[in-house]
Amino acid sequence: MRAGELDWDLLRxxxxxxxxxxxxxxxxxxxxxxxxxxxETALERERSALLTARSQxxxxxxxxxxxxxxxxxxxxxxxxxxxxxxxxxxxxxxxRESARAVQVPRLEYxxxxxxxxxxxxxxxxxxxxVYASSMRLDxxxxxxxxxxxxLGRLRREVSGLFGVSGCRMMRTDRELRLAPDxxxxxxxxxxxxxxxxxSDAAGGGSAS
Amino acid sequence: xxxRIFFITSGRLxxxxxxxxxxDPIEFTADEDxxxxxxxxxxxxxxxxxxxxxxxxxxxFREEYIPHVFGSDRQALIRTRLNRLFRDATYSTAIHxxxxxxxxxxxxxxFTALIRPDLLATWMxxxxxxxxxxxxxxxxxxxxxxxxxxxxxxxxxLLLVTLQSSGGLRQTYFQNGELKxxxxxxxxxxxxxxxxxxxxxxxxxxRRYLNSLRMLPSDEALDVYVIAPDRVRAEVERxxxxxxxxxxHVIDIDEAARKVGLRxxxxxxxxxxLFVHLLARRPPANQYAPRSQTRYFGMHQLxxxxxxxxxxLLMGGLAWSAATFVDGLGAIEDMNSxxxxxxxxxxxxxxxxxxxxxxxxxxxxxxxxxxxxxxxGKFRTSPVPMMQILSSALEGFPEVQLDEIRWRxxxxxxxxxxxxxxxxVVSRSVEPTAPEALxxxxxxxxxxxxxxxxxxxxxxxxxxxxxxDRLRALPGVEAVQVESMPLDIGPEASLSGDVRAxxxxxxxxxxLRVAIRDVGGRA
Numbered sequence: 001m002r003a004g005e006l007d008w009d010l011l012r013x014x015x016x017x018x019x020x021x022x023x024x025x026x027x028x029x030x031x032x033x034x035x036x037x038x039x040e041t042a043l044e045r046e047r048s049a050l051l052t053a054r055s056q057x058x059x060x061x062x063x064x065x066x067x068x069x070x071x072x073x074x075x076x077x078x079x080x081x082x083x084x085x086x087x088x089x090x091x092x093x094x095x096r097e098s099a100r101a102v103q104v105p106r107l108e109y110x111x112x113x114x115x116x117x118x119x120x121x122x123x124x125x126x127x128x129x130v131y132a133s134s135m136r137l138d139x140x141x142x143x144x145x146x147x148x149x150x151l152g153r154l155r156r157e158v159s160g161l162f163g164v165s166g167c168r169m170m171r172t173d174r175e176l177r178l179a180p181d182x183x184x185x186x187x188x189x190x191x192x193x194x195x196x197x198x199s200d201a202a203g204g205g206s207a208s
Numbered sequence: 209x210x211x212r213i214f215f216i217t218s219g220r221l222x223x224x225x226x227x228x229x230x231x232d233p234i235e236f237t238a239d240e241d242x243x244x245x246x247x248x249x250x251x252x253x254x255x256x257x258x259x260x261x262x263x264x265x266x267x268x269f270r271e272e273y274i275p276h277v278f279g280s281d282r283q284a285l286i287r288t289r290l291n292r293l294f295r296d297a298t299y300s301t302a303i304h305x306x307x308x309x310x311x312x313x314x315x316x317x318x319f320t321a322l323i324r325p326d327l328l329a330t331w332m333x334x335x336x337x338x339x340x341x342x343x344x345x346x347x348x349x350x351x352x353x354x355x356x357x358x359x360x361x362x363x364x365x366l367l368l369v370t371l372q373s374s375g376g377l378r379q380t381y382f383q384n385g386e387l388k389x390x391x392x393x394x395x396x397x398x399x400x401x402x403x404x405x406x407x408x409x410x411x412x413x414x415r416r417y418l419n420s421l422r423m424l425p426s427d428e429a430l431d432v433y434v435i436a437p438d439r440v441r442a443e444v445e446r447x448x449x450x451x452x453x454x455x456x457h458v459i460d461i462d463e464a465a466r467k468v469g470l471r472x473x474x475x476x477x478x479x480x481x482l483f484v485h486l487l488a489r490r491p492p493a494n495q496y497a498p499r500s501q502t503r504y505f506g507m508h509q510l511x512x513x514x515x516x517x518x519x520x521l522l523m524g525g526l527a528w529s530a531a532t533f534v535d536g537l538g539a540i541e542d543m544n545s546x547x548x549x550x551x552x553x554x555x556x557x558x559x560x561x562x563x564x565x566x567x568x569x570x571x572x573x574x575x576x577x578x579x580x581x582x583x584x585g586k587f588r589t590s591p592v593p594m595m596q597i598l599s600s601a602l603e604g605f606p607e608v609q610l611d612e613i614r615w616r617x618x619x620x621x622x623x624x625x626x627x628x629x630x631x632x633v634v635s636r637s638v639e640p641t642a643p644e645a646l647x648x649x650x651x652x653x654x655x656x657x658x659x660x661x662x663x664x665x666x667x668x669x670x671x672x673x674x675x676x677d678r679l680r681a682l683p684g685v686e687a688v689q690v691e692s693m694p695l696d697i698g699p700e701a702s703l704s705g706d707v708r709a710x711x712x713x714x715x716x717x718x719x720l721r722v723a724i725r726d727v728g729g730r731a
Contacts, residue, residue: 005503005506005507006507006510007339007503007504007507010339010504010507010508010511011507011510011511011514013511014510014511014514014515014518015514017514017515017518018514018515018517018518018521020518021517021518021519021521021522021525022521024522024525024526025521025522025524025525025526025529026525028525028526028529029525029528029529029532031529032528032529032530032532032533032536033532035532035533035536036532036533036535036536036539038536039536039537039539039540039543040536040539042539042543043539043540043542043543043546046542046543046546046547046550047542047546049546049547049550050546050547050549050550050553052550053549053550053551053553053554053557054549054550054553056553056554056557057553057554057556057557057560060557060560060561063561063564063571064564066571066572066574066575067564067565067567067571067574069575070571070574070575070578071565071567071574073578074567074568074569074574074577074578075568077577077578077581078568082581083577083581119583119584119587119646121583121586121646123576123579123580123583124576125573125576125577125580126570126572126573126576126577127569127573128573128576128577128580130580130584144595147591148591148592148595151590151591151592152592155588155590161581161584161587161588162588163587163588163589163590163617164589164590164591164617165589165616165617166614166615166616166617166625167591167613167614167615167616168612168613168614168615169612169613169615170611170612170613171610171611171612174609174659189591192587194584194587196577196580196581196584
């Protein structure tokens with residue numbers, strides 16, 4: 001049947017019915033889908049929470065083991081100043097004591113601002129981050145062995161975990177001077193003090 | 209859904225409503241009063257489609273052959289032939305009845321038409337005016353084919369005889385099951401007393417007519433099937449026993465009605481209801497109405513389709529929505545259940561957790577932090593290992609005096625030692641790797657001299673080489689490179705000196721680069 005042959009008076013009612021049906025069906029479908037989608041999303045959230053709660057509960061035995069194994073060490077590391085705030089004052093005190101004990105003629109230090117430390121390792125530290133503060137030592141020595149003695153004392157007595165990242169030792173004169181305050185060797189060393197603490201922000205202090 | 213059959217005979221229109229059975233007719237006469245009543249009837253809000261059934265004397269049949277063509281060519285050919293065969297082909301149609309067995313095998317067609325359209329005009333005008341959905345215009349001969357089939361009438365030359373309420377005797381002739389010709393004879397006295405004799409006379413007249421047209425061979429018997437009340441059978445047998453030229457079969461009208469599926473009685477003597485029922489049940493493909501008069505039926509169908517689509521859409525949409533909504537309610541139920549379970553586990557966890565010692569942070573954090581501290585042991589680097597290696601190497605080389613050592617720890621064994629603090633321990637080029645796979649090195653550049661120096665460069669170079677070899681031989685040493693010799697004897701360098709100079713006056717300075725693997729965590 002061609003369009004020109006159509007009698008719209010006869011068809012109007014059925015066309016209106018079709019349009020109304022389309023609208024009603026469309027609205028009903030959209031509304032029910034919206035309702036379903038909202039409930040499904042909420043259900044997924046609750047299921048996820050349930051899974052977490054169940055896993056947490058089931059992992060309680062593991063947690064007990066973890067606490068028994070790691071809590072003493074964690075507390076000890078906190079006491080050593082490796083976890084938490086840096087003990088800079090302690091570093092300086094130990095440095096001063098060590099210089100006196102080793103009888104170095106001269107010792108100067110510069111401690112830089114703490115920064116996140118890139119370990120180069122894939123570590124999962126959770127909400128924590130690894131940070132490093134570098135300490136530059138400029139020291140006059142009677143002989144090379146004093147430097148090793150100084151570093152050894154620091155290692156034993158200072159609070160915190162540190163590594164020596166670089167050193168330069170240079171003989172000041174070809175003739176060895178034997179006076180106690182003589183500097184036969186000049187040395188500069190860079191020490192990195194590592195600390196673990198809660199990240200400043202999400203992703204800050206990345207350990208990776 | 210019901211149907212309406214408008215049975216039109218000369219001067220009369222009977223309306224039959226059919227909804228599985230045929231009701232009593234509403235009769236309208238073709239005069240002013242009848243047409244007025246008919247118009248009022250059409251104004252009623254009945255939406256059932258109308259099938260017009262006509263029973264006119266003025267219906268012609270012509271058998272012709274046309275070339276076997278298809279599509280629009282065939283339509284045009286048929287239309288041309290209809291216009292040529294009939295004076296007025298408004299109500300005409302063509303029935304395909306097979307193909308010629310010889311020659312180009314043309315199509316054998318039966319062209320048929322209602323040659324007095326004016327008999328229909330007044331009725332059709334009313335229907336068009338009231339936008340009546342006319343599905344088609346059919347005639348008794350067109351329906352008769354279905355009667356033969358449904359009643360399983362047999363005979364190569366077959367004549368179907370029925371009496372209609374108009375008082376006419378409808379005789380439809382079939383040859384090999386194909387409709388050939390039909391005739392409506394008005395009986396002068398259609399009453400039951402004279403019916404048999406009048407009917408047999410008309411049949412004999414038609415038989416002779418068929419003989420004359422050579423449509424019925426004179427030596428062949430004609431099977432005459434009369435649909436009439438059972439009492440007619442005895443009269444037929446008495447008046448005209450079976451002969452060489454004709455075999456008479458009387459089919460009880462009620463039995464015929466039952467066979468075609470008509471419930472109730474077919475009527476007293478007339479076969480109108482039989483035809484009405486067959487038309488309502490299965491309208492034949494061929495009909496007479498031109499397209500313009502079935503226009504409202506097309507719209508009626510379209511309207512029904514739209515309503516059906518609307519209902520389907522609405523019901524489907526609502527059903528789907530209801531199912532989705534029920535799913536949503538199910539999700540709420542599941543959600544409440546999950547929430548309760550989660551609360552249960554949390555409660556159990558909290559009460560169990562309360563028995564554990566307080567921790568400064570979550571246990572998983574604690575474990576990770578402690579493990580990380582262990583990993584950081586790699587970075588407890590110290591120059592002691594390098595110093596020990598250099599000390600070991602110097603044993604046996606008293607003439608070698610160290611002037612300067614630049615040392616550093618790095619993940620890169622080729623790292624520069626020029627600046628101490630500027631370069632990080634971990635090389636920027638290192639991709640994050642597993643803790644156990646990360647390797648640390650200690651690299652040192654050692655500047656030294658041979659003292660005392662006799663001026664014998666050959667001996668000095670030899671000493672440096674032996675010293676380097678000594679270093680390489682020590683455990684843990686990765687690489688030893690001589691960066692500079694006391695004397696550069698390479699072809700690229702320029703070389704000058706005084707051969708008369710006394711020995712021991714110059715310096716034999718050299719530089720080595722040593723790399724060792726750091727195991728970490730040393731004091």
